[in-house]
Amino acid sequence: MSDEIALEGFEPADLDGHTIDELSDYLEAGCLPFDPSIESSPGCQIAMAALIRLRGVSLSLLETEAIDEPARDDSWVAGILNRIGFEAQAGRSIPVSHPSAQAFLTLTEGAVRGLIRAAGDSVTGVLIGRCRLQGDVTVPGEPITVLVDASVFWGESIPEAAARVREAIYAELLKHTELTIAAIDVVIHDVHLSRSLGEDAAEEIE
Amino acid sequence: MDVHSPPSLSQADDRTIVGRAADGDVRAFEVLVRRYGPLMRAYATRVLGSNDETDDVVQESFITAWQQLSTLTDAGVVKSWLMRIVSRKSIDRIRARKQHVDIDDFEQEAPRAHGPERIAEAHSREAALSRALRAMPAQQRQCWVLKEIAEYSYDDIAAELDLPTSTVRGLLARARKNLMREMEEWR
Numbered sequence A: 001m002s003d004e005i006a007l008e009g010f011e012p013a014d015l016d017g018h019t020i021d022e023l024s025d026y027l028e029a030g031c032l033p034f035d036p037s038i039e040s041s042p043g044c045q046i047a048m049a050a051l052i053r054l055r056g057v058s059l060s061l062l063e064t065e066a067i068d069e070p071a072r073d074d075s076w077v078a079g080i081l082n083r084i085g086f087e088a089q090a091g092r093s094i095p096v097s098h099p100s101a102q103a104f105l106t107l108t109e110g111a112v113r114g115l116i117r118a119a120g121d122s123v124t125g126v127l128i129g130r131c132r133l134q135g136d137v138t139v140p141g142e143p144i145t146v147l148v149d150a151s152v153f154w155g156e157s158i159p160e161a162a163a164r165v166r167e168a169i170y171a172e173l174l175k176h177t178e179l180t181i182a183a184i185d186v187v188i189h190d191v192h193l194s195r196s197l198g199e200d201a202a203e204e205i206e
Numbered sequence B: 001m002d003v004h005s006p007p008s009l010s011q012a013d014d015r016t017i018v019g020r021a022a023d024g025d026v027r028a029f030e031v032l033v034r035r036y037g038p039l040m041r042a043y044a045t046r047v048l049g050s051n052d053e054t055d056d057v058v059q060e061s062f063i064t065a066w067q068q069l070s071t072l073t074d075a076g077v078v079k080s081w082l083m084r085i086v087s088r089k090s091i092d093r094i095r096a097r098k099q100h101v102d103i104d105d106f107e108q109e110a111p112r113a114h115g116p117e118r119i120a121e122a123h124s125r126e127a128a129l130s131r132a133l134r135a136m137p138a139q140q141r142q143c144w145v146l147k148e149i150a151e152y153s154y155d156d157i158a159a160e161l162d163l164p165t166s167t168v169r170g171l172l173a174r175a176r177k178n179l180m181r182e183m184e185e186w187r
Helices: A020-028 A042-068 A074-083 A109-121 A158-176 A197-205 B014-022 B026-048 B054-071 B075-098 B103-108 B116-120 B124-135 B138-149 B154-161 B165-186
Strands: A093-096 A105-108 A126-134 A143-153 A180-192
Touching: A020 A042, A020 B165, A042 B026, A042 B124, A042 B138, A042 B165, A074 B026, A074 B054, A093 A109, A105 A109, A109 A126, A109 A143, A109 A158, A126 A158, A126 B014, A143 A158, A143 B014, A158 A180, A180 B014, B014 B026, B014 B054, B014 B075, B026 B054, B026 B075, B026 B138, B054 B075, B075 B138, B075 B154, B124 B138, B124 B165, B138 B154, B138 B165, B154 B165
Parallel strands: A143 A180
Antiparallel strands: A093 A105, A126 A143
16 A cells, blocks of 8 residues: 555645644644644644544444454363463462371462452352462461452441451361461452342353 | 352452452453453454464463463553553564565455454444455554554554564554545545
8 A cells, every 4th residue: 555645635735734643643642732733723623533533443343343252162261271370379388287297288378368268258248359368378376467358249238248258267267277367457449239140140151 | 158159250340350360260360361352352353464363362361361460460450451461462473474474465365254344344434444454454454453452652563563663653654544544435
C-alpha cells in the first residue's frame, strides 16, 4: 500500500494545514496543551471524531471477538492446567514434630495456605483471596501472624463474617499444624451481590 | 467441611481470584483462564494474522502467568498484565517466523473459513475494520494492534519489533490512513 494515498477530507488542505498524524498525537496527549488552531478548525474536529470512532471500533472489535470466540473445550483449559508446575507456589517448609528423632517432617507453606483458604471459604458468604504467613514459619514455636484477604457477599455482617473466618482458620491451623498463631488479620476488600450460587457457577462454566 | 456450597469462584472479583491463584489455587487459576482466555485468543489472532498458532501462544502465556503471578502486586491490573504477556509471546512467534520466511508471505494465506470474523459480520462496523486489518501488510497491522489495542508507546513497539521508532511512526501513519479510508468508505 502506498504512502501517498490521498484521503479525501483528511488531507492538510482540509485540516487547516494540520496532518492526521499530528491530530492523532494531539488526541493521545489528551488534547493538551490546548491548540486553538486545531480546536477552532471544523476540518480537524471532523477528523478527530473519525479517529476516535476508529479507536473505539478497534477496542470493541476485540471484545466482540472474545465474546464470539467459540467456547474452548475443556481439553484446552486442561492442557494449560496440566502444564503448570505446582511446585512454583509451594513456599517455605514448615516443620512438623515427630516422635522419632530420625524422622523429619514438613508441611509446605502452600499446603497451609490451602488449609486456610478452605477454612475461610467454609464460612457462609465468604471467599478468601490471598493469604500470607508472617514470621519465620521454619522455626518451631515462632509467633506467626496470618494475613487474609477476603470478600463477603452482600447482606452478610462484615464484622461477624470476619470473626467467623478468624475462628475457622484458627481451629483448622490448630488441628493440622503446630504453628503458634499470634494473630489472624482479615481484610475484607470487597462486598459482592449475593446470587443463587450453584446455578451461576454452572452458567459461567458452560 | 461444611454443608453449604461456597460462593462461586467464577463470580469472584479479580483480586480474590488473582490472590488465590498466586497462592497456588489451581481452581482460581482456571477461572482466570476462562475469564481472560477468549480476549487473549482474539488478541493473539489479530497480532499473528491467523489463528494457526493462537492456541499455543495463549497456552504459553498462561503458563508464564502462573509462574509469575506472585510478582503481580496490583491484582486490579491483571487484565493488562496478561495482555502484555500474550503480546510478547505473539511477537516471539513473529520473530521466529521471520527467520524462515519473509513475513508478508504469511499474509497470502486465505482467510479462515470460520472463526471470529464470520460471527462479527453481524456487527458491520467491526466487520469492516476486521476486513481492513486482514488486508493490511503484517507490520502495519502489528503496529496498529500493539498501539491501539495493547496501548504500547511508539518506543515500546519499536523495541518489541526491532524497528527504529521512526519506522514505527511511518507504519502507524500508513495503517491509520488505510483504516480511516476503509472505515469512512463504509460510512
